[in-house]
Amino acid sequence: MKKLNIQQKVILGAxxxxxxxxxxxxxSGWEYDYYFVPFYTGISLSWIAFLDxxxxxxxxxxxxxxxx
Numbered sequence: 001m002k003k004l005n006i007q008q009k010v011i012l013g014a015x016x017x018x019x020x021x022x023x024x025x026x027x028s029g030w031e032y033d034y035y036f037v038p039f040y041t042g043i044s045l046s047w048i049a050f051l052d053x054x055x056x057x058x059x060x061x062x063x064x065x066x067x068x
Contacts, residue, residue, distance in 0.1 A: 004049065012049035018042025 004012065022039025 008049045011045050015042045015045030015049060018045065 018038040019042035022035045022037075022042060025035025025038065
């Protein structure tokens with residue numbers, strides 16, 4: 001597993017906190033609309049923290065400029 005930088009740790013921490021709020025809301029009997037949003041957002045943030053952060057950009061649909 002790769003080391004996470006500070007930004008990734010903050011995003012992961014926010015995601016886990018949101019997931020815990022969502023689980024707490026589910027257990028506490030909150031309505032679906034109130035606990036699902038933090039839970040879903042937290043799950044999304046949790047996997048976003050592990051995406052590749054390299055500055056390489058690959059766009060297969062980008063038009064290549066040819067020299068005339």
